[in-house]
Amino acid sequence: MNHIKTVGIIICLCLSTNLSAAGFEKKIEKSFDVSMGGTLDLDSDVGSVTITQNSGDRVVINVMLTATASTQHKAQEIFDEFELSFVNNENNVKIEGDMLNHSLWRNNQLKVRFNVTVPKNYNLDIKTGGGKIDVTDIKGNVELKTSGGSIVLGKIDGKVNAKTSGGIMTLESSTGDAILHTSGGSIHIGKVDGDIEARTSGGNIDVDVVQGNLKASTSGGALHFRNVNGNLIGKTSGGPIEAQLSAQVREPVKLYTSGGNIKLTVPADFRANLAASTFGGHVFTDLPVAVQGKIDSSSLNGLMNGGGPEVSLETMGGNIDIIRNAN
Numbered sequence: 001m002n003h004i005k006t007v008g009i010i011i012c013l014c015l016s017t018n019l020s021a022a023g024f025e026k027k028i029e030k031s032f033d034v035s036m037g038g039t040l041d042l043d044s045d046v047g048s049v050t051i052t053q054n055s056g057d058r059v060v061i062n063v064m065l066t067a068t069a070s071t072q073h074k075a076q077e078i079f080d081e082f083e084l085s086f087v088n089n090e091n092n093v094k095i096e097g098d099m100l101n102h103s104l105w106r107n108n109q110l111k112v113r114f115n116v117t118v119p120k121n122y123n124l125d126i127k128t129g130g131g132k133i134d135v136t137d138i139k140g141n142v143e144l145k146t147s148g149g150s151i152v153l154g155k156i157d158g159k160v161n162a163k164t165s166g167g168i169m170t171l172e173s174s175t176g177d178a179i180l181h182t183s184g185g186s187i188h189i190g191k192v193d194g195d196i197e198a199r200t201s202g203g204n205i206d207v208d209v210v211q212g213n214l215k216a217s218t219s220g221g222a223l224h225f226r227n228v229n230g231n232l233i234g235k236t237s238g239g240p241i242e243a244q245l246s247a248q249v250r251e252p253v254k255l256y257t258s259g260g261n262i263k264l265t266v267p268a269d270f271r272a273n274l275a276a277s278t279f280g281g282h283v284f285t286d287l288p289v290a291v292q293g294k295i296d297s298s299s300l301n302g303l304m305n306g307g308g309p310e311v312s313l314e315t316m317g318g319n320i321d322i323i324r325n326a327n
Contacts, residue, residue, distance in 0.1 A: 022068070022069065022070065023066055023067070023068055024066070024067045024068075024069060024072060024075035025064060025065065025066050025067075026064075026065040026067070026075075026079050027062065027063070027064055027065075028061075028062070028063040028065070028084060029060075029061065029062055029063075030060075030061040030086050031058050031059065031060045031061065032058065032059045032086075032088040032093050033057060033058055034057055034058065034059055034088070034090075034091045034092075034093065034119065034122075035057055035091045035119075036057065036091075036119045036120070036121035036122065037091060037121055037122070037123075037140075038090070038091030038092045038093070038119075038122055038123065039091075039092045039093075039122070039123040039124070039125055039140075040059060040092075040093050040095075040116065040118055040122060040123070040124050040125065040126070041092065041093070041094040041095070041125045042094075042095045042097075042114065042116070042124075042125070042126045042127065042128075043094075043095070043096050043097070043127045044095070044096070044097030044098075044112065044114065044127070044128050044129065045097055045098055045099035045102070045128075045129040045130075046082075046097070046099050046102075046110075046112050046128065046129050046130050046131060047063075047097060047111075047112030047113060047114050047128050047130075047131045048112070048113050048114070048128070048131035048132045048133070048134075048149065049114045049116070049126055049128055049131060049132070049133045049134070050113070050114065050115045050116070050133075050134045050135075051116050051117075051118065051124060051126070051133075051134070051135045051136065051138070052115075052116075052117050052118075052136045053117065053118060053119065053120045053122075053136065053137060053138060054117040054118065054119065054120075055120070056119065057119055058117075058119070059088075059093045059116065059117070059118050059119075059122075060116065060117045061086070061093075061095065061114070061115075061116050062114075062115040062116070063084060063097075063112065063113070063114055063115075064112070064113045064115070065079055065082060065110065065111070065112055066110070066111040066112075066113075067079055067109060067110050068108065068109045068110075069109070078104055078109055078110050079110075081099065081100045081101040081104055081110070082097065082098070082099055082100070082110060082112065083097070083098045083100065084096070084097050084098075095114070095116075097112065097114075099129070112131070118138070120137075120138070120139050121139045121140060122138065122139075122140050123140040123141045123142070123158075124138065124140065124141075124142045124143065124144070125143045126142075126143065126144045126145070127144075127145045127146075128145075128146045128147070128149070129146075129147045130146065130147050130148045130149060131146060131148070131149045132146070132149040132150050132151070132152070132167070133146050133149065133150075133151045133152070133162075133164075134151075134152045135152070135153045135154065135156070136154040136155075137154045137155040137156075137157075138154075138155075138156055138157070138158070139157035139158060140156075140157070140158045141158040141159045141160075141176070142156050142158060142159070142160050142161070142162070143161050143162075144160075144161070144162040144163070145162070145163045145164070146163075146164045146165070146167070147164075147165045148164070148165050148166050148167065149164060149166075149167045150164065150167035150168045150169065150170075150185065151164050151167065151168075151169045151170075151180075151182075152169075152170050153170065153171045153172065153174075154172045154173075155172050155173045156171070156172075156173065156174045156175070156176075157174075157175050158174070158175060158176050159174070159176035159177050159178070159194070160174045160176070160177070160178040160179065160180070161178075161179045162179065162180050162181070163179075163180075163181045163182070164181075164182045164183070164185070165182075165183045165184075166182065166183050166184045166185065167182060167184070167185045168182070168185040168186050168187070168188075168203070169182050169185060169186075169187045169188070169200075170187075170188045170189075171188070171189045171190060171192070172190045172191075173190045173191040173192065174191075174192045174193065174194065175193045175194070176193065176194045177192075177194035177195045177196070177197075177212070178192045178194065178195075178196050178197070178198075179196075179197045179198075180196075180197070180198045180199075181197075181198075181199045181200070182199075182200045182201070182203070183200075183201045184200065184201050184202045184203065185200060185202070185203045186200065186203035186204045186205070186206070186221065187200055187203065187204070187205045187206070187216075188206045188207075189205075189206070189207045189208065189210075190208050190209070191208055191209040191210075192207075192209070192210050192211065192212070193211045193212070194211065194212045195210075195212035195213045195214070195215075195230065196210050196212070196213070196214045196215070196216070197215045197216075198214075198215070198216040198217075199216070199217050199218070200217075200218045200219070200221065201218075201219045201220075202218065202219055202220045202221065203218060203220075203221045204218065204221040204222045204223070204224070204239070205217075205218055205221065205222075205223050205224070205234075206224045207224070207225045207226065207228070208226050208227065209226065209227040210225075210227070210228050210229065210230065211229050211230065212229070212230045213230035213231040213232070213251070214228050214230060214231070214232050214233070214234070215232075215233045215234075216233070216234050216235075217234070217235040217236070218235075218236045218237070218239070219236075219237045219238075220236070220237055220238045220239065221236060221238070221239045222236065222239040222240050222241070222242075222260070223236050223239065223240075223241045223242070223243070223255075223257075224242050224243075225242070225243040225244065226244050227244060227246050228243060228244060228245050228246060229245075229246050229247050230249065230251075231249050231250070231251035231252065231253060232245065232249070232253045232254075232255070233252075233253070233254045233255075234254070234255045234256070235254075235255075235256045235257070236256075236257045236258070236260070237257075237258045238257070238258055238259045238260065239257060239259070239260045240257065240260035240261045240262070240263075240318065241255050241257050241260065241261070241262045241263070241315075242262075242263045243255060243263070243264050243265070244264075244265040244266075244325070245264070245265070245266045245267070245270065246267070246325075247267065248267065248269075248270060248271060248308070249309055250309060251309055252309050252310040252311070252312065253272070253309065253310070253311045253312070254310075254311075254312045255312070255313050255314070256312075256313075256314045256315070257314075257315045257316070257318065258315075258316045258317075259315070259316055259317045259318065260315060260317070260318045261281070261315065261318040261319045261320070261321070262276075262313050262314075262315050262318065262319075262320045262321070263320075263321045263323065264311075264313060264320075264321070264322045264323070265323050265324070265325050266287070266322065266323075266324065266325060267324070267325050268287070268324045268325065269305055270287065270304065270305060270308075270324075271304060271305045271306055271307060271308030271309075272303075272304040272305070272307070272308045272309060272310070272311040273302075273303060273304075273307050273308060273309065273310050273311065274289060274300060274301060274302055274303070274304045274311050274313075274322070275300075275301050275310065275311070275312045275313070276299060276300045276301070276311075276312075276313040276314070276320045276322065277298065277299040277300075277313075277314050277320075278298050278299070278314070278315045278316075278317070278318060278319065278320050279298070279315070279316050279317060280315075280316065280317035280318065281298065281315065281317070281318045281319035281320065282297050282298060282319050282320070283297065283298060283299060283300040283319070283320045283321075283322075284319070284320070284321050284322070285300065285304075285321070285322035285323070286322075286323055286324055287304055287305065287322060287324055288304065288305060289302040289303065289304050290302050290303040290306075290307075300320075304322075
């Protein structure tokens with residue numbers, strides 16, 4: 001009998017715990033008539049943000065608040081700690097979210113999700129104090145900032161400036177310049193028609209196609225660059241570097257790693273003033289290099305195909321290979 005009573009008490013306690021941690025939701029909906037070319041300015045202390053496009057000339061806003069509380073009354077008290085304001089000024093829409101009691105968010109008692117649809121041709125200026133930002137195909141300039149969360153962008157017909165204090169970043173494509181900074185996480189970029197600046201304090205950086213110049217750095221991770229048509233600067237404090245230049249460049253190329261191999265693929269007629277050195281491996285190339293002075297297996301300095309812009313390759317521990325493009 002004592003055993004049965006003990007089980008009963010445990011079951012009652014479990015049920016009581018579940019009931020005391022129920023989730024209550026509150027939905028806020030707004031919509032504004034606008035014209036293409038305006039700007040959505042969203043500035044919230046907390047919350048994840050999803051932006052998609054619609055086929056009309058309206059900004060449609062859905063905000064979902066989820067409170068963890070024992071009763072509806074206590075949930076409403078939590079909801080009251082988050083203030084929202086909406087302003088429509090001609091073609092521009094501004095949303096502000098103020099968290100009056102930040103401990104509710106830190107303790108996961110309140111979650112905020114913004115789902116906004118905008119016209120296809122619309123600019124974005126999005127800032128959140130904590131949460132993921134997800135933007136699908138947009139024609140316009142995009143400014144994004146989150147204090148903690150990943151940033152995912154689709155096809156952007158315009159410029160991109162995105163920063164997160166911690167999270168991965170992906171960009172499918174951009175027709176303008178792209179700046180992506182994260183304090184911790186990998187960065188993947190598809191195709192960018194302008195210049196790229198990518199920086200992470202810890203993670204890999206991967207770029208498929210860049211028509212302009214590329215500057216990338218990571219404090220710990222690999223660098224992979226394919227089809228770079230402009231100038232290139234890449235630095236990692238720990239990891240390999242693989243880069244492919246699709247055409248002759250006019251400005252210096254600089255690749256540096258504290259620990260890893262460097263592989264640079266260039267056109268067969270690529271011209272450069274080459275300076276390559278390693279402190280723990282070999283240097284190899286299958287392109288013609290005119291060398292003056294001593295030839296060393298761990299360094300190669302000379303004129304490649306008659307000379308051109310400076311190409312500096314350096315690793316503190318690994319091999320360096322400069323290979324002609326097979327195409």
